[in-house]
Amino acid sequence: MIKRVLIANRGEIALRILRACRQLGIEAVVAYSEADRESRAVLVADEAICIGPADAKRSYLSAPAVISAALATGCDAIHPGYGFLSENASFAEAAAAHGLTFIGPSAEVLERFESKAGVRALLAKHGLPTIPGSDGVVADEAAAAKAAAKIGYPVILKASAGGGGRGMRVIQNADDLAQLFSLCTQEAQAAFGDGSLYLEKYLVDTHHVEVQIAVDKAGTALHFGERDCSVQRRHQKLVEESPSTALTPKVREEFLARAAKAIGAAGYRNLGTLEFLVGPGGKPYFIEINCRIQVEHPVTEMVTGVDLVALQIRLAAGELMPMTQAEVERRGHAIEFRLTAEDPVHEFRPQAGEITTFRSPSGPWVRFDSHLYAGYEVPPYYDSLLAKLIVWGNTREEAIARSRAALREVEIGGVETTRDFFLGLLETPSFLNGTATTGMLDAIGTADILAAAPKARA
Amino acid sequence: MPHNTERLGDLIDSLVPVLVERLHETGLGEIEIERDGAIVRVRAEDLGAAVASAPAPAASRGGTPAAAAAAPSAADDRRHPVRSAAVGFVKLAPDIHVGGKVAKGSLVATVDVLGVAVEVRADHGGIVAKLRCASGDPVEYGQELFLLESVGEGKL
Numbered sequence: 001m002i003k004r005v006l007i008a009n010r011g012e013i014a015l016r017i018l019r020a021c022r023q024l025g026i027e028a029v030v031a032y033s034e035a036d037r038e039s040r041a042v043l044v045a046d047e048a049i050c051i052g053p054a055d056a057k058r059s060y061l062s063a064p065a066v067i068s069a070a071l072a073t074g075c076d077a078i079h080p081g082y083g084f085l086s087e088n089a090s091f092a093e094a095a096a097a098h099g100l101t102f103i104g105p106s107a108e109v110l111e112r113f114e115s116k117a118g119v120r121a122l123l124a125k126h127g128l129p130t131i132p133g134s135d136g137v138v139a140d141e142a143a144a145a146k147a148a149a150k151i152g153y154p155v156i157l158k159a160s161a162g163g164g165g166r167g168m169r170v171i172q173n174a175d176d177l178a179q180l181f182s183l184c185t186q187e188a189q190a191a192f193g194d195g196s197l198y199l200e201k202y203l204v205d206t207h208h209v210e211v212q213i214a215v216d217k218a219g220t221a222l223h224f225g226e227r228d229c230s231v232q233r234r235h236q237k238l239v240e241e242s243p244s245t246a247l248t249p250k251v252r253e254e255f256l257a258r259a260a261k262a263i264g265a266a267g268y269r270n271l272g273t274l275e276f277l278v279g280p281g282g283k284p285y286f287i288e289i290n291c292r293i294q295v296e297h298p299v300t301e302m303v304t305g306v307d308l309v310a311l312q313i314r315l316a317a318g319e320l321m322p323m324t325q326a327e328v329e330r331r332g333h334a335i336e337f338r339l340t341a342e343d344p345v346h347e348f349r350p351q352a353g354e355i356t357t358f359r360s361p362s363g364p365w366v367r368f369d370s371h372l373y374a375g376y377e378v379p380p381y382y383d384s385l386l387a388k389l390i391v392w393g394n395t396r397e398e399a400i401a402r403s404r405a406a407l408r409e410v411e412i413g414g415v416e417t418t419r420d421f422f423l424g425l426l427e428t429p430s431f432l433n434g435t436a437t438t439g440m441l442d443a444i445g446t447a448d449i450l451a452a453a454p455k456a457r458a
Numbered sequence: 459m460p461h462n463t464e465r466l467g468d469l470i471d472s473l474v475p476v477l478v479e480r481l482h483e484t485g486l487g488e489i490e491i492e493r494d495g496a497i498v499r500v501r502a503e504d505l506g507a508a509v510a511s512a513p514a515p516a517a518s519r520g521g522t523p524a525a526a527a528a529a530p531s532a533a534d535d536r537r538h539p540v541r542s543a544a545v546g547f548v549k550l551a552p553d554i555h556v557g558g559k560v561a562k563g564s565l566v567a568t569v570d571v572l573g574v575a576v577e578v579r580a581d582h583g584g585i586v587a588k589l590r591c592a593s594g595d596p597v598e599y600g601q602e603l604f605l606l607e608s609v610g611e612g613k614l
Contacts (some may be wrong), residue, residue, distance in 0.1 A: 051545045053599070067572060071546075
């Protein structure tokens with residue numbers, strides 16, 4: 001039983017969690033930093049508590065401040081939202097030690113699913129295909145050549161100690177490998193103090209496809225379909241949709257069922273998302289797991305009719321899965337647009353300042369999750385998400401047409417936003433025909449997409 | 459006119475109880491008297507709080523009531539809220555009670571954050587005019603714990 005939840009997050013997700021709590025008849029207290037005193041979640045909440053200054057390290061990222069606030073307000077649970085402390089195993093452990101229910105996977109589960117390499121090996125063992133690669137570190141050039149020949153070129157040579165996109169090089173053929181192997185070893189040694197390398201198959205033109213899953217305490221695992229998040233800018237998702245255009249119906253159902261089965265068997269609990277890369281062959285390779293509610297969860301809610309945040313809270317409270325896989329029906333097509341305070345004309349430069357005008361879109365099957373209001377001051381300290389527009393249609397074409405209409409209704413004044421960029425995207429052929437891959441924006445360029453946007457009324 | 463803190467403290471000690479009683483009896487919103495060039499003012503909204511100030515400029519005392527309310531009085535400049543430095547459960551220092559004297563920089567409270575005592579120190583010296591919390595209360599970050607009235611510091 002959860003009676004009173006501390007919402008340890010901000011922006012639109014704080015509001016989203018507040019709504020789920022109210023719907024479930026659970027009391028909620030919004031924890032906020034000094035910079036968010038005038039935020040909509042704080043204004044709308046029955047109770048709110050200031051946990052620290054604007055600096056997230058001393059407020060939203062401070063485990064002692066968040067747990068202390070939960071105790072001071074008599075809460076019995078904490079919802080961490082996304083980002084901040086949401087996947088922090090030691091925070092989940094500390095919360096539990098103070099008798100608080102962490103709304104997410106337990107500390108033990110978070111720990112087990114913490115290491116990327118470890119999770120890949122674990123889920124491969126449970127039947128999920130992972131990107132083919134060398135069996136760990138390659139000892140020398142000969143071993144690398146042997147592994148590369150087995151998985152097929154192109155391959156990517158990665159520094160074992162690298163990360164964050166650094167220390168990797170694409171190898172097109174055996175000659176390249178012969179030329180570059182010792183150079184890569186030296187570079188890795190110089191950059192990371194460790195020259196060991198491993199190999200992976202290099203996938204070009206991939207779709208980013210993820211599976212929403214939920215597992216109850218008894219290990220019953222369900223999937224709620226997939227989301228395609230291929231429209232990205234430097235690994236930041238901009239648009240998400242369900243279903244994915246990259247999967248055939250036959251591949252999709254087998255793939256989804258396999259993902260749910262694997263994650264349940266691997267011991268995962270609560271809500272989560274399995275991320276995959278889908279290459280031109282249409283075969284999904286598992287890359288990583290997100291152990292939290294995600295920004296793009298409404299896409300799944302629109303096609304399934306399942307309130308994922310409410311489900312997450314119920315599972316954390318110890319309830320068993322309230323539905324069967326057969327009862328999770330997926331209907332139609334949904335698309336989400338992340339409207340951010342960024343200027344697409346200038347390299348998506350982040351914006352802050354007062355919202356002078358605010359008009360939200362409406363209409364059939366249009367959902368707008370936002371914490372904005374006219375007069376609200378967008379603080380410069382946090383991420384730039386202003387609003388999520390989620391639109392549903394019977395078909396992808398209908399959802400796109402409805403999205404154009406809804407986007408034209410959006411008016412956010414005072415800061416530059418990504419609205420016009422999305423209007424342009426909705427006129428861009430590779431998006432319209434569903435072939436957009438994660439490299440699309442770098443290939444087309446922002447200027448061309450903006451130029452495709454219909455001109456606003458003068 | 460020069461005044462030292464001690465004299466002003468004595469003035470408050472002797473006058474304030476009388477003024478508060480008068481305020482109760484009369485139902486007035488505010489009483490103000492002048493002694494030795496200092497003004498002592500007690501307001502109903504701040505019952506229990508003594509307001510001591512240097513002779514106020516005529517502008518803030520004259521005019522219409524609305525104008526007087528809008529203009530920050532010299533007394534308001536001497537009020538200093540002491541705020542919590544953390545979220546948790548507060549414990550006030552023993553000398554924190556109405557009328558208690560506080561030295562600048564002294565430890566006035568601690569906030570218990572999961573067993574760790576976070577110190578709250580006074581930014582100003584003064585006299586505790588009003589308590590806004592009691593020991594054991596849950597407090598949020600930045601919450602006003604009590605109100606200090608600065609007295610003197612060589613300025614009166």
